[in-house]
Amino acid sequence: MVTDTFAEGIETEITVMELNLWYGAKQALKDISVDIPKNSITAFIGPSGCGKSTFLRCFNRMNDLIKSCRVEGDVLVGEDNIYESNVDVVELRKRVGMVFQKPNPFPMSIYENIAYGPRIHGEKNKEKLNSIVEETLKAAALWDEVSDQLDSPALDLSGGQQQRLCIARTLAVKPEIILLDEPCSALDPISTSKIEDLLMELKKDYTIVIVTHNMQQAARVSDYTAYFLLGELTEFGETRQIFEMPREKSTEDYITGRFG
Amino acid sequence: MFSPKTSERIAFAFLTLAIAIVVAFVFTIIFYITSNGIGAISTDFLTQGPKNRMTEGGIFPAIVGTVFLIIGSMAVALPLGILAAIYLNEYAEEGRIVWIIQMAINNLAGTPSVVFGLFGLAMFVKYMGFGASILAASLTLALVVLPVIIRASEEAMATVPPGLREASLALGVTRWQTVRKIVLPIALPGMVTGAILSVGRVAGETAPILLTGAAYFLPRLPTAISDQFMALPYHLFVLATSGTNIAATRPIQYGTALVLLLIVLGVNFVAVMIRRHYKKKMRW
């Protein structure tokens, strides 16, 4: 496995060193080491069950919610090893936001969905909250569509709008990294392309990691691509290189659709 | 033998007959109590105490006693039940401790109410020295409804989609805040339904209070939680089986039964309406 394929001067945001993960006795991730570059989009691809979502959930320790899950190895976010015992996962998750496969807005108004995070983290100033809501909705390219109905229920929005609202909700907590777990799998092509445009815009300010089963999506939006197979990181590199000249036979098979 | 089509017809006829019998039970019971009890109910009946050695007058003290029992037992059982349900549904992982707690709840739910009465007598009345009192009876009833409240609250919380919890936790929100701000508000209607149903249960339970403080007759209303009390279900039992003139007081008995039935079924009706109202509003 070669990981140091970045061009000169590219900063690393997440460093993973020899990560192993088990569900009970079953090993789900094997010896994964990778550097995820800052202010870029990295795509995780691979057949279902290859461990790409599990791996993504290591970056904000969502796997902690499963008690049978055991992780060994190191993950550095910036300078901090997030698997050290004194790390507060709550603080970690403020820095590392996550958007899920199925849009999951809270059953509250659009405004309240965005204000939820900042409020819980101590923001009480109404003016401040107003501006956070406006800024993040603008950043999520949703403001123009919903600015006159901020108090209506978030569940009245279309699926694609809901997913952008979930992205805005994540931005409101001011993370450094955004993890997206197949964010477009439940959406139509038009909504999907809106979200893809949005991600291209957001990478200026955030480091983005996206799990996708849609190869075209990975090719379209990502700068780097990691291919997983059976819990192992088979290949990682610049997206162009992975798609045009994969080093591994299994990567090529998957990308060209000969797999499974 | 019959053809398959014919035997199906016969079988379905029997099944229809069975459900008809069951429904007939329901209406017969409600009809008898209502038609015989309605005449006894008046403002005086509801606001006056029993008179002339309980052969005349009303049931006001019994209503008051039942209300006290509801308040007392709910004050104990609701917080305990809801906190336990939060733990079981939101925090606990499959494991031996949780298994033991779940078994305990199942067994409490299946324990006969008279056994709770015995326990209340031995523990609260005697051992803790509360005496036969509102306090002892309320605590006993709280134990009777505790499993009901836990199960209803757990069920209500289980309807909250897991994705909402994940979304909240992923925003760097603690688990307790997630419970308070996301899970409880959504689960609230279901939990209220469970609480109301257990109010109905408390109002109707007789055996536990019989052993822990219900009085045959009291000239005055209770003024402290250490006082004995009259209660609707026990009052009905007393009038119907050991009153001073059982035959002559039948109308009062029917009236008491009707009031009790109205309270319990009214409470259940409210609970069903709340459930229905919020079921319509839920969508994910």
Add this chain to the structure above:
Amino acid sequence: MLKSTRSKEFAIESLLLAVSAVTVVILILISLFLFGEGAALFKDIPFLDFLTGKNWYPTSEPPIFGLLPLLLGTLLVTAGAIIIAVPLGIASAVFISEIAPPKVAEILKPIIEILAGVPSVVYGFFGLVVLIPRLQQLLDLPTGQTALAGSIMLGIMALPTIISISEDAISAVPDFLKEGSLALGATRWQTIYRVTVPAALSGISAAVMLGMGRAIGETMTVMMVTGNAAVIPGFPGGIFAPVKTMTATIALEMGEVPQGSEHYHALFAIGAVLFIITLLINLIAEAVKRKYRFKVGS
């Protein structure tokens, strides 16, 4: 700051666990008090004499505390209740989940919930004033207060438990099983009794167990309609004679006994036996239900 949110979360989780554990503590305390107060009886009377004694004369001189008439009274009344409630209950459950149009089922379910909501003392009162006189007249009995009256009332009371749990089990049978049968040209009824009900059998058994538990533990109703005569019931004639159940004995006699007397401890001993019986029934029902969950899951 970081440390404090974590220790606060830990404190909350510990508190919640402690509250949940209260349920276990209560169950243990119930056992301790019942067995403690009950065991005091066996200082004077051998345990086996209590368990197999054929006479319950608590106020004679000397008193005799034999459980058998009460135990058999409970079993007789419960058996009768089950014979009434099981066919009616399962048939109703099948009707609601397999035959009734959804709209009819939505009306039937709350009607059956009403049965579960009626307080036992109201059932007892209804039995006393409506059922007993008719039973006496119809069967030409010296008294209508009989085991049969208890069985009928308890049967009605066990219905909602049996219906709702059976119905859950029956509707949990996956559609593809039923469709598989129907596609082979089986009628709906053949599908119900050859495929659906057998597939739901463990759930239905659990429902019957829990209905039985409800009947055994019921107090006020049996106390008001069974006549409360502590004699070993004959068979089958005992069905038409008064009996006294364990629950009724406790509720009726506890009011009159001096605390700490032999009689007082004997009533606790009955309570302990009752507690063990219902505990066993619950455990069996739970085990049966578990089996059924596994079946549906696979």
